[in-house]
Amino acid sequence: MLKILKYSFYDLMRSRWSYVYFLFYLALGFVLLFLNNDLSKAVITLMNIIVVLVPLIGTIFGIMYYYNSREFTELLLALPVRRSSIFLGQYFGVAGSLSLSLLLGLGIPFAAYGLFRSGAVWDFGLLLVTGAFLTLIFTALSFNIALANENRIKGFGYAVLLWLLLAVIYDGLFLLSLILLEEYPLDNFSLAATLLNPVDLSRTLILLKLDISALMGYTGAVFKEFFGTHMGLLVSLGALVLWTCLPIWRLAVRCRKQDF
Amino acid sequence: MHALRLTACIFGMLFFWTSRASTWVVCPDCELSSIREAIQRAAPHDTLLIKAGTYLEYDIRIDKPLTLLGQDRPVIDGQKKGEIVTILADSVTLEGLSIRHVGVSYTTDYAAIRVVKRKHFRIRDIDMEDLFFGIYLEKAQQGEVTGNRIRGQAREEYNSGNGIQLWYCKDVQVGENEVSGMRDGIYLEFSDRIRIQNNRSMNNLRYGLHFMFSNDDSYTGNRFESNGAGVAVMFSKNIKMQGNTFRKNWGTASFGLLLKEINDAEISGNTFEENTVGISIEGSNRIEYLRNDFAGNGWAIKVRGACYANTFRANNFLNNSFDLAYNSKVNDNRFEQNYWSNYTGYDLDRDGVGDVPYRPVKLFSYIVNRTPETIVLLRSLFMELIDFSEKVSPVFTPDNLQDERPLMKRVHDRG
Numbered sequence: 001m002l003k004i005l006k007y008s009f010y011d012l013m014r015s016r017w018s019y020v021y022f023l024f025y026l027a028l029g030f031v032l033l034f035l036n037n038d039l040s041k042a043v044i045t046l047m048n049i050i051v052v053l054v055p056l057i058g059t060i061f062g063i064m065y066y067y068n069s070r071e072f073t074e075l076l077l078a079l080p081v082r083r084s085s086i087f088l089g090q091y092f093g094v095a096g097s098l099s100l101s102l103l104l105g106l107g108i109p110f111a112a113y114g115l116f117r118s119g120a121v122w123d124f125g126l127l128l129v130t131g132a133f134l135t136l137i138f139t140a141l142s143f144n145i146a147l148a149n150e151n152r153i154k155g156f157g158y159a160v161l162l163w164l165l166l167a168v169i170y171d172g173l174f175l176l177s178l179i180l181l182e183e184y185p186l187d188n189f190s191l192a193a194t195l196l197n198p199v200d201l202s203r204t205l206i207l208l209k210l211d212i213s214a215l216m217g218y219t220g221a222v223f224k225e226f227f228g229t230h231m232g233l234l235v236s237l238g239a240l241v242l243w244t245c246l247p248i249w250r251l252a253v254r255c256r257k258q259d260f
Numbered sequence: 261m262h263a264l265r266l267t268a269c270i271f272g273m274l275f276f277w278t279s280r281a282s283t284w285v286v287c288p289d290c291e292l293s294s295i296r297e298a299i300q301r302a303a304p305h306d307t308l309l310i311k312a313g314t315y316l317e318y319d320i321r322i323d324k325p326l327t328l329l330g331q332d333r334p335v336i337d338g339q340k341k342g343e344i345v346t347i348l349a350d351s352v353t354l355e356g357l358s359i360r361h362v363g364v365s366y367t368t369d370y371a372a373i374r375v376v377k378r379k380h381f382r383i384r385d386i387d388m389e390d391l392f393f394g395i396y397l398e399k400a401q402q403g404e405v406t407g408n409r410i411r412g413q414a415r416e417e418y419n420s421g422n423g424i425q426l427w428y429c430k431d432v433q434v435g436e437n438e439v440s441g442m443r444d445g446i447y448l449e450f451s452d453r454i455r456i457q458n459n460r461s462m463n464n465l466r467y468g469l470h471f472m473f474s475n476d477d478s479y480t481g482n483r484f485e486s487n488g489a490g491v492a493v494m495f496s497k498n499i500k501m502q503g504n505t506f507r508k509n510w511g512t513a514s515f516g517l518l519l520k521e522i523n524d525a526e527i528s529g530n531t532f533e534e535n536t537v538g539i540s541i542e543g544s545n546r547i548e549y550l551r552n553d554f555a556g557n558g559w560a561i562k563v564r565g566a567c568y569a570n571t572f573r574a575n576n577f578l579n580n581s582f583d584l585a586y587n588s589k590v591n592d593n594r595f596e597q598n599y600w601s602n603y604t605g606y607d608l609d610r611d612g613v614g615d616v617p618y619r620p621v622k623l624f625s626y627i628v629n630r631t632p633e634t635i636v637l638l639r640s641l642f643m644e645l646i647d648f649s650e651k652v653s654p655v656f657t658p659d660n661l662q663d664e665r666p667l668m669k670r671v672h673d674r675g
Contacts, residue, residue: 047639048639051640052641167641169642171637171640171641171642171643172642174637175634175637175643178631178633178634179627179630179631182631182633186633187633190633190636194636203640204636207638207639223636
């Protein structure tokens with residue numbers, strides 16, 4: 001598995017897309033800091049981008065890589081290698097290189113602007129950690145979709161739909177249910193609904209770190225009480241880990257049964 | 261002959277002065293070691309020079325016009341037994357003292373210094389610590405309270421007092437004081453024509469400054485920071501609020517400035533920075549908001565209803581999560597030529613005024629007003645999308661609520 005991981009990883013590191021991705025974040029970081037020169041403000045702007053773009057790129061990239069390396073996968077399948085290590089190796093190769101591009105692309109400009117001397121270090125760290133988690137989660141989900149669909153168009157369709165669902169439609173339904181059920185106490189409901197969606201969870205985690213919770217009134221107090229404690233942070237990181245592990249586990253199980 | 265008469269005259273005057281206004285020295289080791297005794301012995305218009313040391317005294321009643329001057333900051337320690345200084349005469353001056361340990365009571369409002377129904381008092385440069393009430397002016401007129409430092413350690417609202425309290429006062433000047441750790445920093449009730457200038461009111465439990473039923477007052481150049489809630493102006497008329505700074509009043513029920521039932525006021529040149537709500541307005545009419553800065557607040561302005569004929573002109577709205585929240589579909593307030601950092605319009609004719617009107621109320625802020633729990637969706641992509649669609653074609657927000665001529669650059673001239 002490590003060998004395949006290494007191969008995929010190096011293959012991707014040499015590919016144009018990783019560089020484009022890396023350069024995109026690099027440019028984004030520098031432009032953001034150049035424009036508002038304030039680290040904590042830049043972290044907020046960056047959050048909007050990370051929460052939306054990182055899942056999208058993870059999804060598209062994951063599914064593209066799977067379909068592109070299909071022939072190579074088939075070649076590997078013919079060799080005496082465990083199936084799970086083939087797929088997991090590829091998956092970690094993609095997710096790893098994407099995360100690395102993200103971390104380096106954003107880390108370099110922020111470090112250059114004196115991140116380590118400012119108080120925003122932890123907020124920024126959390127931002128990168130959630131970004132990395134989102135990459136892992138959405139790449140794993142896209143691998144699952146790709147594995148289930150031989151048809152590339154269909155696979156792409158489902159993948160984009162999945163992103164749309166979690167990043168946009170989920171919030172719409174969430175909002176709708178909040179408005180429809182406004183006569184009931186909704187704090188625990190909204191807490192649960194936030195935990196169930198990795199995109200919402202990441203957004204809330206970062207927002208609460210940036211002390212926007214006071215804006216949120218009573219609900220914010222409930223949220224702050226939950227996420228503000230170590231327990232809450234552990235639970236939400238646990239939810240993110242669960243979101244990562246479940247698709248990976250399903251990937252490992254599924255690839256063993258899949259008929260190629 | 262002439263010289264002799266002059267000398268006699270000078271001597272006469274000297275004699276007259278010394279007999280009229282003598283100075284009494286009070287110090288712990290002197291013959292006069294008690295302030296209370298010195299007051300009893302002194303004649304009206306005398307000066308008491310109080311030297312450094314600690315005086316364990318309380319219930320000091322000044323019942324004749326005297327000047328109490330502290331030298332090297334003497335300490336009057338009330339040992340928590342009750343009120344410390346009560347002024348019961350006109351033209352009393354207190355300066356350079358340090359007063360501590362006022363008694364706490366649930367039935368009487370003990371104060372470090374109280375003025376009762378008198379005029380022309382001057383309370384200057386007094387340090388106050390460990391207090392119940394700081395300076396309590398009761399039906400007092402035409403005096404000044406300047407340059408004092410009041411530090412309390414209030415924990416709960418029910419057993420703490422206010423820093424400077426004015427009750428039925430007229431024409432008092434309150435300037436350059438520092439108040440912290442009290443219930444309300446400065447509190448005015450039924451007090452008219454009070455001028456509050458250049459004070460700093462911080463870390464108070466409730467409000468930095470609090471008006472109730474007080475008219476024709478002004479407060480300028482003050483700084484209100486990290487209070488439970490910044491400034492509350494309630495049931496008052498003709499208040500001028502200029503050049504103040506409201507900062508970091510941050511908390512779930514906090515605000516920089518609360519206006520409730522306020523008519524005909526002027527709010528200009530103030531800075532509202534990092535408050536949960538910059539200004540919360542309720543039932544307030546004919547108020548002019550000019551050249552204020554609203555930066556980094558949760559809500560810059562929250563209009564809660566029954567507000568008519570207010571004008572917002574030449575203000576800067578900079579990076580607030582919400583510029584404006586409105587809970588009705590009717591609008592009778594005018595927004596003119598403000599700078600909005602969230603404005604995305606263009607200025608083709610280059611006259612510095614945007615060609616497209618700006619709508620400060622977002623759909624999200626409307627939804628949050630209806631269902632507060634929805635705030636958890638703050639900054640989600642879905643919300644940005646529906647905000648955008650509402651911006652393009654307003655359905656829920658009042659359609660005449662807009663700045664027809666939004667500025668392209670922020671207002672710098674804030675004079």
